[in-house]
Every structure is written in C-alpha cells, then in structure tokens.
Amino acid sequence: MTDLAHERARTPRSASSDVAALQVEGLSVQYGQTRVLNGLNLAIRPGEIFGLLGPNGAGKTTLVRTICGRIGPASGQIRIAGQKNSKRAALRRIGLVPQEIALYPHLTARENLMAFGQLSGLSRKSCRDALRFAMKATRLDERADSYIHTLSGGWKRRANIAAALLHRPSLLILDEPTVGVDVDARNALHEVIRDLGRSGLAVLLATHDLDQAQSLCERVGFLRRGTISPSGRPDDLLKKAFGDNRVLLVDLFEHASKDTRVMLRRIGFQEHPSGLEWSRMIDASAQKQAALTRALHQTDLHIKEIRFREPGLDTLFLKLARKRKSP
Numbered sequence: 001m002t003d004l005a006h007e008r009a010r011t012p013r014s015a016s017s018d019v020a021a022l023q024v025e026g027l028s029v030q031y032g033q034t035r036v037l038n039g040l041n042l043a044i045r046p047g048e049i050f051g052l053l054g055p056n057g058a059g060k061t062t063l064v065r066t067i068c069g070r071i072g073p074a075s076g077q078i079r080i081a082g083q084k085n086s087k088r089a090a091l092r093r094i095g096l097v098p099q100e101i102a103l104y105p106h107l108t109a110r111e112n113l114m115a116f117g118q119l120s121g122l123s124r125k126s127c128r129d130a131l132r133f134a135m136k137a138t139r140l141d142e143r144a145d146s147y148i149h150t151l152s153g154g155w156k157r158r159a160n161i162a163a164a165l166l167h168r169p170s171l172l173i174l175d176e177p178t179v180g181v182d183v184d185a186r187n188a189l190h191e192v193i194r195d196l197g198r199s200g201l202a203v204l205l206a207t208h209d210l211d212q213a214q215s216l217c218e219r220v221g222f223l224r225r226g227t228i229s230p231s232g233r234p235d236d237l238l239k240k241a242f243g244d245n246r247v248l249l250v251d252l253f254e255h256a257s258k259d260t261r262v263m264l265r266r267i268g269f270q271e272h273p274s275g276l277e278w279s280r281m282i283d284a285s286a287q288k289q290a291a292l293t294r295a296l297h298q299t300d301l302h303i304k305e306i307r308f309r310e311p312g313l314d315t316l317f318l319k320l321a322r323k324r325k326s327p
C-alpha cells in the first residue's frame with residue numbers, strides 16, 4: 001500500500017474495491033426537446049483512471065454536471081460508491097476540478113486550502129489533517145506558502161486539485177487538467193494523477209488531449225450520439241480498430257496541386273487541417289510500405305518526410321469522426 005493509500009484508507013469514504021466508485025445506468029438528459037445523453041452507461045472502479053473523450057458538443061460537460069447533481073436527468077440512475085446520488089451527496093463524494101483555476105489569487109496555497117476546508121464545514125483539526133493529505137497527494141508542500149497569483153500554471157493546477165481532495169472524495173473528476181501548462185508541468189501533473197489512482201481514488205478525466213488519455217487512462221470511452229461507445233483499454237480498442245496496420249504520414253514543403261490532391265484522396269489519404277500533412281492506414285508489410293513510398297516519390301509532391309507510426313487514440317478519433325460524417 002502506498003503512503004497515500006494509507007492516508008485514504010483512514011477515511012470512512014474509501015470505497016471497497018468490489019463496489020463501483022461510479023455507476024451510471026441508462027442515463028438520459030435533455031435540454032428542452034434536445035436529447036444530449038441517451039441511455040448512457042458507465043462504470044468506474046476504485047483506483048481506475050477513466051478517460052472521457054468526444055468531439056466538442058458531444059455532451060461531456062453535460063455528463064459531468066449530471067454526475068455532480070447539477071442537472072436532473074430525464075431518466076436513469078447514478079450511484080457513487082454504491083450510494084444513490086443527489087446534489088448533496090455529490091458534494092460529499094465527488095471532488096470536481098474545473099478547467100478554470102478556482103482559487104483566491106491573493107491568498108497562499110495553504111490559506112486557500114484552509115479557507116475551502118473551513119467553508120466545507122471541517123473542524124480546525126480535521127481541516128489540518130485534510131490539508132496535510134491534500135498537499136501530500138498533490139506534492140504541493142514546497143509551494144504551500146506561495147501566493148497563488150505568483151505560481152506557474154502547473155502549480156496552480158496542483159493547488160486546484162488539492163482543493164478538490166480536502167473532503168476525501170470517492171471520485172475525482174478532472175476537466176482538462178493540463179490545458180495551457182508546459183511539458184514538464186504536464187508530466188508532473190500526470191504523476192500526481194497516477195498516484196491518486198494508485199491510492200484507490202477513482203478518476204474521471206474529461207480531455208481533448210488524446211495522447212494524455214492514452215498514457216494516463218486504463219480505459220477510455222468515446223462519447224458519441226448520447227452514449228459511450230466504443231470504450232475499453234486503449235490498446236484493445238486500437239487493436240480491434242486497426243489490427244497490425246500502421247499510419248503512413250506524408251509531410252509536404254508546400255501544398256499539393258489540385259490534381260494531386262484528388263489522386264491522394266482517391267488512394268485513401270486524408271488531408272490534415274494544415275494541408276501540409278496527409279495520412280492513411282497501410283498494411284504492416286514492408287513490401288507494401290516500400291511500394292507506396294516509391295509511388296509517392298514519383299508524383300509532383302514536394303515531400304519533406306514520409307514516416308510510419310503505430311495508430312494512436314488520435315487515429316481512432318479521426319476514424320470515428322469520419323464514420324459519423326459518412327451517410
């Protein structure tokens with residue numbers, strides 16, 4: 001058991017591992033006549049990090065707000081650590097970390113956490129214990145006495161997460177936890193999130209960052225047409241969608257001519273938004289890869305680089321988006 005797990009085990013709200021930390025069944029939500037979630041099912045185990053993915057407007061925020069009891073569903077059930085959810089219960093059982101920094105800029109990190117602890121009704125003693133736990137979990141100690149407005153984006157985000165852990169929730173919901181932070185801070189935040197998972201906390205991570213989801217999440221789910229489908233372990237999803245195929249990427253020095261663009265599309269290439277990158281799936285066979293590479297060099301394309309890589313969640317995301325558009 002990690003130190004953090006010991007700390008969490010001391011809290012009565014640590015969920016037992018055979019009860020789902022979050023269980024959503026047949027959830028439907030609508031705004032007026034528009035149905036956004038439609039019979040959605042989702043279960044997250046204690047200690048599991050689940051990535052919620054989906055294009056803009058798919059309903060991720062709606063799902064999070066409904067889990068937090070802020071939107072009433074048209075039908076369906078939500079249970080947190082086995083207990084039926086309500087707005088009040090959600091406040092006790094869920095730690096929500098919004099994308100924006102929800103802290104007082106002219107207080108230190110420690111003062112912020114003290115203030116939030118006291119506002120949530122903790123006694124001074126419980127508040128001190130909670131603070132120690134939250135700072136340890138987010139490795140915030142070395143900046144605990146810095147004013148929030150002086151901290152970098154990464155440290156502010158740690159303090160934001162710490163504030164959501166004070167009441168020792170069973171489920172932590174993170175909305176785009178690393179938007180706008182540099183690579184080192186992003187990696188440090190990933191370690192904090194992994195540690196929280198290892199300590200037994202269930203984490204629901206809503207993100208547009210598919211690399212982040214692939215490296216952090218044990219399972220991911222694509223929110224589409226009101227339900228989560230497909231969902232599963234990233235490796236399993238990729239194997240099922242692409243088998244042993246690879247992605248062939250072509251980087252260009254300048255845009256292809258109209259005729260060449262037509263030709264590229266005809267042989268299965270997709271144009272990326274910049275217009276300077278094209279990609280398609282290709283059989284893993286070295287012979288086929290060499291033949292296609294040769295053929296590309298015989299066109300009038302000004303090729304900067306041709307490379308092959310394993311498909312990632314970004315490739316799957318594009319494939320699902322294409323499927324959606326096709327009649």
Ligand SMILES: Nc1ncnc2c1ncn2[C@@H]1O[C@H](COP(=O)(O)OP(=O)(O)OP(=O)(O)O)[C@@H](O)[C@H]1O
Nearest residue numbers: 031032034036054055056057058059060061062063
């Ligand atoms: N209060 C509301 N009233 C009416 N429609 C709404 C409301 N909130 C959201 N919607 C609509 O519901 C759909 C889902 O929105 P939601 O914000 O949940 O998506 P999202 O996946 O979080 O998007 P993003 O990734 O852009 O944040 C969208 O079509 C949106 O326009």
